[in-house]
Amino acid sequence: MKQxxxxxxxFERFAYGQSLHSAFVELLDWALLPFxxxxxxxxxxxxxxxxxxxxxxxxxxxxxTLIGDLSExxxxxxxxxxxxxxxNGFNGQYFSxxxxxxxxxxxSVGDDSVPGQTVCDCxxxxxxxxxxAAKINRHLHLYGADxxxxxxxxxxxxxxFNSLTGEIAHMNSLSNDFYTGYxxxxxxxxxxxxxxxxxxxxxGQSRIWLHDLxxxxxxxxxxxxxxxxxSLQPINGTQGTLF
Numbered sequence: 001m002k003q004x005x006x007x008x009x010x011f012e013r014f015a016y017g018q019s020l021h022s023a024f025v026e027l028l029d030w031a032l033l034p035f036x037x038x039x040x041x042x043x044x045x046x047x048x049x050x051x052x053x054x055x056x057x058x059x060x061x062x063x064x065t066l067i068g069d070l071s072e073x074x075x076x077x078x079x080x081x082x083x084x085x086x087x088n089g090f091n092g093q094y095f096s097x098x099x100x101x102x103x104x105x106x107x108s109v110g111d112d113s114v115p116g117q118t119v120c121d122c123x124x125x126x127x128x129x130x131x132x133a134a135k136i137n138r139h140l141h142l143y144g145a146d147x148x149x150x151x152x153x154x155x156x157x158x159x160x161f162n163s164l165t166g167e168i169a170h171m172n173s174l175s176n177d178f179y180t181g182y183x184x185x186x187x188x189x190x191x192x193x194x195x196x197x198x199x200x201x202x203x204g205q206s207r208i209w210l211h212d213l214x215x216x217x218x219x220x221x222x223x224x225x226x227x228x229x230x231s232l233q234p235i236n237g238t239q240g241t242l243f
Contacts, residue, residue: 079126115139127155178203
């Protein structure tokens with residue numbers, strides 16, 4: 001990624017005196033703080049005051065500014081930083097290359113997408129597939145889920161940096177175990193679409209979590225017992241005789 005080295009240098013400076021992983025998680029949490037929608041103005045002011053009084057607030061501002069600049073064009077500097085400085089492939093966490101994501105988005109979304117159409121990635125990582133879909137149509141509703149909370153926060157920030165809408169869920173997509181959800185939206189202020197997110201813990205509020213079909217009777221399409229079909233010709237076990 002172009003101009004990535006300055007970001008890596010600034011991050012290492014920010015992480016001085018602590019582990020790179022804990023510093024990266026701290027960076028994500030503090031970067032998300034200004035985007036959160038609070039229940040009242042007092043809670044928001046208290047949170048923002050904590051941000052302003054952070055001992056490394058200037059380094060945080062520098063880092064977030066760099067990440068924001070590198071994110072233009074739906075890029076993923078957070079995922080790149082995570083792979084190079086944190087994961088090093090641990091647990092297979094090498095994210096899909098951007099050209100592959102662009103190709104898959106072109107195949108699955110296509111040129112005929114319409115605003116409000118939904119796109120879901122059930123193992124979203126840092127959200128690269130969602131960003132690739134946004135390159136085609138930024139007005140799609142994008143939904144991502146991942147088992148790793150750090151990946152969820154990266155994907156959430158990528159959504160916020162690009163003023164995209166949808167949801168990121170911290171959940172197990174295979175077992176449908178739900179932990180935390182983040183609904184992402186924008187609000188129009190003075191002609192600008194300001195992004196924000198709402199955190200929730202009730203799976204029923206999620207658009208990704210598989211809901212129970214309560215009160216819905218699912219009728220079987222089979223009205224008689226299944227009868228196995230037998231081959232007219234005996235098979236002697238030699239593969240060549242099947243063709």
